[in-house]
């Protein structure tokens with residue numbers, strides 16, 4: 345009989361307990377079959393075997409890491425050298441340009457809060473859940489975090505501003521960190537898009553230097569690919585309600601905090617009080633004493649001993665001309681329905697609407713009165 349079927353046996357991951365009994369069993373099973381049956385056994389070198397395996401089971405190409413300590417059987421064989429506490433208790437997920445760096449630095453001022461070691465590759469952020477770093481596994485991720493000295497009071501966190509709009513991140517994060525608290529910051533999506541465009545220009549992105557902001561936001565199908573790609577990255581993170589909906593599919597609402605980024609900019613001490621309450625972190629840290637408004641920078645900064653201030657670098661709080669009215673009007677229209685959806689979502693969650701959202705809703709009401 346011609347053989348056409350292939351079965352591939354794999355023992356479970358070797359790092360789970362170096363299962364030598366498994367290997368022993370397979371080797372002896374193979375030699376038993378060879379000796380006592382007419383079946384011909386073929387195998388491939390490990391890499392080719394892996395390719396074959398994923399050809400047969402493509403759905404298993406995407407792993408979903410869970411915390412080994414959440415399952416007793418895994419915990420029992422998890423190396424004694426390792427700890428499951430080297431994982432964040434909360435995450436600042438972005439989106440980009442909403443004040444995430446300011447929030448990150450303010451959080452680090454708290455005596456019980458610490459973050460990951462910086463990643464040299466991705467502007468210090470770990471960017472685990474939203475990129476191929478995820479395939480490097482949880483040991484790779486955990487290496488970014490210090491071993492907490494006192495697990496009950498230490499609050500480890502990471503901030504990766506690209507988690508917010510990422511399709512994969514909520515499901516992956518919830519599988520590994522189901523109890524984590526999630527913090528997101530929202531500013532007017534139009535301002536976010538403009539700040540992001542300025543950021544790309546400052547980083548000498550070819551398309552951002554070549555095209556005006558209006559060109560970018562209003563590009564249509566058939567426009568050059570680099571322009572369309574820039575447009576997507578500029579506009580899509582601002583579709584707040586869709587992204588939030590996805591996070592709320594995987595995390596209960598009481599684990600998700602939505603901060604008004606404009607308020608963080610104008611009244612950071614009040615926001616940081618709310619953040620401390622939400623996290624349940626102790627001791628209470630008095631941010632109204634620790635932060636001061638720096639008129640030269642035009643932003644709130646850390647107050648150092650001797651009255652000096654430590655502000656964020658030049659790349660945060662950039663100077664650039666105000667957005668042109670034409671672009672403003674275009675974006676207000678572009679985000680209109682999404683802003684309405686966001687207001688419904690916040691209403692459902694029992695959360696107040698940020699002032700920028702109320703203003704956008706008023707514009708919609710006025711426009712419909714004028715039309716009527």
Ligand SMILES: Nc1ncnc2c1ncn2[C@@H]1O[C@H](COP(=O)(O)OS(=O)(=O)O)[C@@H](OP(=O)(O)O)[C@H]1O
Pocket residue numbers: 439440441442443444445446505539540542543608609643644645656659660661662
């Ligand atoms: N205290 C303080 N200091 C400096 N900047 C502040 C602060 N609070 C909020 N912001 C606003 O943060 C904007 C940058 O956002 P992010 O840090 O999220 O940007 S990034 O995604 O990490 O690049 C940055 O955007 P731009 O003004 O466009 O540079 C600021 O408006």
